[in-house]
Amino acid sequence: MDRSKCPICGLGKLTKKVSDEVFEYKGNEVVVPRYTTYVCNVCGESIVDNKSLKKSSKILKDFQRKVDGFLSGEEIKRIRRKLGLTQEEMSQILGGGKKAFARYETGEVSQSMAMDNLLRVLDYVIDRVPDVITYLRQIRRLSNPAEEIKVIYLDKVRYKYKIHKGYKSTTEEEVNFEAKQQDSLCA
Ligand SMILES: [Zn+2]
Numbered sequence: 001m002d003r004s005k006c007p008i009c010g011l012g013k014l015t016k017k018v019s020d021e022v023f024e025y026k027g028n029e030v031v032v033p034r035y036t037t038y039v040c041n042v043c044g045e046s047i048v049d050n051k052s053l054k055k056s057s058k059i060l061k062d063f064q065r066k067v068d069g070f071l072s073g074e075e076i077k078r079i080r081r082k083l084g085l086t087q088e089e090m091s092q093i094l095g096g097g098k099k100a101f102a103r104y105e106t107g108e109v110s111q112s113m114a115m116d117n118l119l120r121v122l123d124y125v126i127d128r129v130p131d132v133i134t135y136l137r138q139i140r141r142l143s144n145p146a147e148e149i150k151v152i153y154l155d156k157v158r159y160k161y162k163i164h165k166g167y168k169s170t171t172e173e174e175v176n177f178e179a180k181q182q183d184s185l186c187a
Contacts, residue, residue, distance in 0.1 A: 012042030023060060030063040032056040058107040065107075070116050073105045079123045080105075083133055093136045094118060 006012040021035035035056060036049035048056075062072045071079070080090055080101065087101035096115065103109040111119070125132055 006040035006043060006045065007047070008040060008045040009043040012040035014038040014040055014047070017046070021056070023056075023063070025060075025064055026067050028063070028067050030059065032059050061107040061110060065110055070110065070113075071119055073107045076101070076111070076119060077105045079119050083122060083126055085133070093133065093140055 004013060006014055015038065017037050017039050018034055021032045023030050023032060032052070032055065034052075036052040037046040038049065039046045058073075065072055080087065083090075085093065087105070088098060090096075090101040091098055094115065100109070104111050104115075122132065
């Protein structure tokens with residue numbers, strides 16, 4: 001970005017402004033230190049510096065979670081370590097995409113209330129029922145890392161189920177068996 005010229009109006013000049021910016025959420029305030037913006041002297045628009053945007057986004061997400069009574073990124077990390085799991089294992093066992101826990105912990109994404117509750121329950125229960133994770137692993141078939149492919153035929157339609165490293169079974173592929181047979185006859 002050409003920092004000297006305003007990308008909004010194309011006329012003004014941008015001046016760098018660094019300040020401790022106060023943000024408000026549901027009547028609560030949080031300060032983002034050294035928040036950098038570029039202010040136009042003609043249209044008055046201010047453009048947020050990329051670094052500041054990233055930094056403030058993390059601070060604001062955590063702040064929002066705190067105000068709403070949700071676990072912060074640091075707290076989620078603490079619970080995950082207490083459970084003895086990697087970020088990827090957390091997703092495999094508890095749900096969410098592959099990168100979900102990395103994102104919860106950095107504050108890129110907020111967890112749902114259901115996930116928040118589940119994490120709190122596990123935090124409480126792990127001291128009393130230490131094999132709760134083993135139990136969850138079994139449900140998600142994580143004890144068997146072998147890749148398994150099942151093909152079943154239902155009414156001439158071939159369904160191919162792929163169970164990969166214990167991930168939930170899903171219909172990977174759905175092909176018309178008859179059409180496929182004809183293809184192989186023509187070939
Ligand atoms: Zn401008």
